[in-house]
Amino acid sequence: MSKALEVSGLKKSFGGVAAVRGIDFHADAGEAVALIGSNGAGKTTCFNLINGQLTPDGGRVSLFGLDITGRSPELLFRSGVARTFQITATFASMSVRENVQMALMSRHREVAGFFSLATSRHTVAANELLADVGLSEQASRPCAALAYGDLKRLELAVALANEPRLLLMDEPTAGMSPEERNALMRLALRVCRERKLALLFTEHDMDVVFTHADRIIVMNRGRLIAQGSPSEVRANEEVRAVYLGSLHV
């Protein structure tokens, strides 16, 4: 079987600056892969090449063998890719449930609908998704009234509405307390296993990365310098030298 996500020879330059200089890696279904690197290592660029924010200069991104290189965010969604944002992005004028219903309506291609009430669409499916992330009790509240940690859960529920095969999470735990971080990552990992989806995330918090990732990919100066299990990466000399050196991990 082909890999869930396969990235090969991915390249991107801005003007004369090569931000990503040919990267190869993959992620399997049901596997959580962390993409790390110091500031300027190219991980955000790499991430944005995969999620459709940027178009690569070269290389290929494929999902279960299907070429999805350079597709727009809108088309990526149709191909089964979901994402969450570093700064939570939700629809503030809607209720929690309506946020999920919106994604469900989009998935079922109903947004041109003029002849039904939006709040009555896919109510059962939306409630199930909210129950899955532990937001059942908040379902009818205005989304703008949610606490930050709950907004993150909501983003996850919205992402899952698409039944994605690849979930991209950009700095999922940024701005959260340590307990909240671990709770959110446990939740993300559980859905990753249960739904057999590939999870790729970037993260600054090394505790989160080394506790929750199945595999870690380390970037430096636009290149991939190491990949492997947390213990392998921890033992890697080059990683220690350029990146983890001062962090006693």
Add this chain to the structure above:
Amino acid sequence: MTAFFVQTLNGLASASSLFLVAVGLSLIFGVTRIVNFAHGSFYMLGVYIAYTCATSLSGALGFWGGVLAAGLAVAVIGVLVEMLVLRRIYSSPELLQLIATFALVLIIKDAALAIWGPEDLLGPRAPGFTGAVEIFGRAFPTYDLLLIALGVAMLLVLTALMKKTRFGLLLRAATEDREMTDALGVNQKLLFTAVFALGSFLAGIGGALQLPREPATLAMDLGIIADVFVVVVIGGLGSLHGAFVAAIIISLVKAYCIGLGSQTLFGVEFEFSKLTLVAEFIVMALVLVFKPNGLFGKPIIHSQTSAAVELPLGKPSNIQLGALLAGILLLAAMPAVFDEYTSVLATDVLIFALFAASLGLIIGTAGLGSFGHAAYFGLGAYGAALATQAGFGFLSSLFLGAALALAAAMVFGWFCVRLSGTYMAMLTLAFAQIVWSIVFQWDAVTGGSNGLVGIWPPEALSDRDYFYWTTLTVCGVGVLVCWWVVYTPFGYALRAARDSTVKALAIGLSVKRLQWAGFALAGGLAGVAGAVYVFSKGSISPEVSAIPRSVDALVMVLLGGINTLLGPVVGAAVFTYLQDTLARSTDYWRAVLGAVILLLVMLFPRGIVGSIKQFAQRRRAA
């Protein structure tokens, strides 16, 4: 060839004043992020003040002293406006700011009417520059040559001011990043007031210098502001050199159009001298499509405005549905208590309720600022009128009028949804001006400034009660469509795209296509309102698609409350009643209306319905 050269000189002479006015607006926008509609009024005041000085003190002192006095007096007025009004609305949503400055336009227009009267005032020629020189065998006024030189001189002076002085440094810094300059401890209040003084001074001078070339009239304010918007948008908001280049481009385009006169192309005769407005707006639309930030502009960073968070909509409750039914029955029973006057007024209210509700759909639900909604109202009106003249029946004419508006909204909307914020508002305004100028100048078809007359509904509807009920049915259904859309998946998708565009894209919504569809739908519904309007009046004139009509619709929406369903309808009723009552009780109704708008914007930014809802929420929370 010589004709071409003379037209070029003509164009360059006109460019100088336009540049001075436009650069003032552009500098003010760069620093304060306010698009000052009243800037054209400042220009107009400059012309009038210069006239008074030049005619009361004769000779060179009167004229040149008058130019300076006009600049200084207008600067003082600008500072007063900034301190008394604009200071209170810097953090308001953009549309509210635009509406507030439009209220100033109304007030200043009536002030000028009170002081200088309604007659056009022709000023004296500039002492020392009354003659002409011969260029390529044609007489060319020396004053025009002076204007060209003055334009270049002012560009150099302003460039030096921006580059060499501390004030210029602060202006450039604030244009680049206002929050940063604020954080660095620059006195923002003082800076904002100073830039208003400078911008207004330039507008006053620009006006005063035009005095020998054209008479002072009360229509100058909106006339110049349309040109100035075009110049500023082409050059790039906040750009000094952009304003200069764009002023030249626009003035040359106009001069060449006039020079071409009537020409036959592909067997069709074109009156180029009448296409000046169309030509300059086409140039602007083209520039914006290829360079969305203008020739020299940078992307505008919009600071976060404190938009009120709406509560989730949910389903319409039984109480709401009951109230709706009661409201419809009440409206249907109204003719029982009507006299002739209230019947006409109530019909107007219904028409404008649909006009405002359709605009509410784009600026509320879709979050797109439209400043030219009257274009679609006007096209609906003219479409229906022309269809009737061509022999179509009442309903077919309504349908054809709405179809014309829908088609235009589809074409214009395609361009508009590609831009954001201020640029989009200006492009919608530009398209409305194109429609207006075509209607105004195409005598053969639209009757030009006289319009079309004798467009009456069929005999069966000539009774005013029957016509009221017809209007209630057509416009009522239209308003219900506007309300219903908000609850549908399509309405939700529009709101999703407004709340968070990146998220909407990430869940697979085609944001631009959705917005385009929303824009077209709203345009079509405004067209329905326009079509009914023709039959209620029996005639139609170009004013139906002019800037003030677009602003009327915006005021109705904001007056009632943006993002509330009932708001636009309530706003339309209150506004129509207010305007009518004022117009019958005072000659200066515009000023009173302007003052009312200003008070509303400053005291009740959420509008009538929005304020009531907020009050109810607070009571529930307490």
